[in-house]
Amino acid sequence: MTEFGLRKPGSVLGFSNGNADQSVLALIPERNPHYVFQPQQLGIMTIWWEAAPDEPLFISGPHGSGKTSFVNQFCARVGAPVVSLTARSRLDRTDLIGHYIIDKDKSMRFVDGPLTRAWRYGMVFLINEMSAAPADLWLSVNELLEGSPLFIEATGEVIKKHPRARIVMTDNIRGMTDDSSGLYLGRHLQDPAVMDRCWKLRMEYIDASAEMKLIESQIPDIEVHGMTLQSWKKEFALRLRKAAAKVREAYNGTPGVQPIEATISTRVLLRLKDLLIISGRSGRLSVREALNWALRIALTEAVDRTSALTIEKIVEAELGDICTHLAAP
Known part of the structure; x- marks a missing residue:
């Protein structure tokens, strides 16, 4: 096998x-x-x-x-x-x-x-x-x-x-x-x-360890600063997967959280990974602007404003400053 x-x-x-x-x-x-x-x-x-x-x-x-x-x-x-x-x-x-x-x-x-x-x-x-x-x-x-x-x-x-x-x-x-x-x-x-x-x-969404492994395996060898590339890949994959899990919880109906009308599938997650790397390396956008740009293209342009804001808030909180380590090409 x-x-x-x-x-x-x-x-x-x-x-x-x-x-x-x-x-x-x-x-x-x-x-x-x-x-x-x-x-x-x-x-x-x-x-x-x-x-x-x-x-x-x-x-x-x-x-x-x-x-x-x-x-x-x-x-x-x-x-x-x-x-x-x-x-x-x-x-x-x-x-x-x-x-x-x-x-x-x-x-x-x-x-x-x-x-x-x-x-x-x-x-x-x-x-x-x-x-x-x-x-x-x-x-x-x-x-x-x-x-x-x-x-x-x-x-x-x-x-x-x-x-x-x-x-x-x-x-x-x-x-x-x-x-x-x-x-x-x-x-x-x-x-x-x-x-x-x-x-x-x-088939459900793949488990956390497999999804993190998938994300990490598809990150190209790029320049980062403040940490090694391998450490950054692992941390980026971990945070991105946690963000997806929180969005999925909200989508499925988390008590006390306004339901949202879209979720982050594995397909969207991989798309978001690529867009975050592109926007983070551009050097022209702030961390928040880069995140919002990536999320809009990957997912949120197709949902209502309340859902989009909820998704943006969740992803921003989970990613933190990880994209600040990206160096411009």
């Missing part, structure tokens, strides 16, 4: 792509050497990957918790190409299977959809925001969720599922449970018959 950054015995079934078409190989995700896998989620993914190739994996979790990146980084390490699709309200079966187009010479040509490509070439079909599509769409492909051959009505072709083909679905809500937070608009509860066919994996 060392390929996944875990010091434990064991291996994961990988793919040999020696005879694959270059257009298929190009869809193998690029490996991020700094990505941090969580052992529990990786364990479930690995068992599903090897034991249930004919059943989909359904991954739920809050926005920015790393669902898509988790799948892509897993596939990068096992050499699996990924064809992805983001669901929407008007998605229909032809968007998955394929349709005819008119070529330049006016002839008609059938173009495979992402599900057909996965079945034909042995790819992972990654469906993001599953519940944004009508529930009856997934009912219409129930047989394919069980690994059955794919029949293309438009051409009469029958495609047996490639042994490597997999389906992964991600969503912010849990499938058969409504979004009680009201954060995710236009979502559809899924039919029990569909969800019954899926393995389930839940």
Whole structure:
């Protein structure tokens, strides 16, 4: 499991792509050497990957918790190409299977959809925001969720599922449970018959130590003063993660604190890290101005003023003077 950054015995079934078409190989995700896998989620993914190739994996979790990146980084390490699709309200079966187009010479040509490509070439079909599509769409492909051959009505072709083909679905809500937070608009509860066919994996924001390690690993080697670079990286990652934790607490409803309408996801946290370094090294802004500039771009321009002020206050209190150690390039 060392390929996944875990010091434990064991291996994961990988793919040999020696005879694959270059257009298929190009869809193998690029490996991020700094990505941090969580052992529990990786364990479930690995068992599903090897034991249930004919059943989909359904991954739920809050926005920015790393669902898509988790799948892509897993596939990068096992050499699996990924064809992805983001669901929407008007998605229909032809968007998955394929349709005819008119070529330049006016002839008609059938173009495979992402599900057909996965079945034909042995790819992972990654469906993001599953519940944004009508529930009856997934009912219409129930047989394919069980690994059955794919029949293309438009051409009469029958495609047996490639042994490597997999389906992964991600969503912010849990499938058969409504979004009680009201954060995710236009979502559809899924039919029990569909969800019954899926393995389930839940992802929350990664734990403190892993998130700090992730932040620290993605800080470039820059010039700082008043402390060593390694010490600064560790302290900066620690404070930034504490700030994110406090914002998340406020977002989830901390007693005595005005609720806010946005949170700092891991995705936003990494964006904020970059912006704080850029603004702190500019030498043109005060510490507070640099912080507010970074926060506005990373998150707060999209929220109400009360939420923005609350977030700014929390982050400023946790970061303190750590950005004053940044030296101008």
